[in-house]
Amino acid sequence: MTTAEQNKTADQSLNSEAIADPNIKTIQFDYGFKRGESTIKEVTIRKPKTGALRGLTLSDLLQLDVNAIATLTPRITSPTMSTNDVYDLDPSDLTKIGKEIISFFVKTTDEDFQ
Numbered sequence: 001m002t003t004a005e006q007n008k009t010a011d012q013s014l015n016s017e018a019i020a021d022p023n024i025k026t027i028q029f030d031y032g033f034k035r036g037e038s039t040i041k042e043v044t045i046r047k048p049k050t051g052a053l054r055g056l057t058l059s060d061l062l063q064l065d066v067n068a069i070a071t072l073t074p075r076i077t078s079p080t081m082s083t084n085d086v087y088d089l090d091p092s093d094l095t096k097i098g099k100e101i102i103s104f105f106v107k108t109t110d111e112d113f114q
């Protein structure tokens with residue numbers, strides 16, 4: 001195997017790990033938001049740590065409170081969305097990002113019930 005092939009295999013392995021990481025999610029927006037002359041239609045969010053939740057209540061996030069989502073989103077998105085970017089989102093896109101944020105707080109395995 002050549003060095004180029006080894007590098008390609010290593011890159012694919014890293015990509016597979018990133019795809020499988022349950023603490024990182026990619027959101028495909030229906031409409032997106034403007035950044036300069038371009039429209040951003042995809043962002044990646046990471047599971048928030050406790051520090052990213054400062055000043056927020058989990059109940060507000062779980063109720064899809066727009067202000068809570070707008071406060072948290074800049075702390076966990078890549079490319080980083082500003083608060084104004086969140087406020088400019090179409091409601092369907094806001095719902096998508098809110099749904100993914102909520103999914104980080106819900107355990108999907110039965111480990112806790114055993």
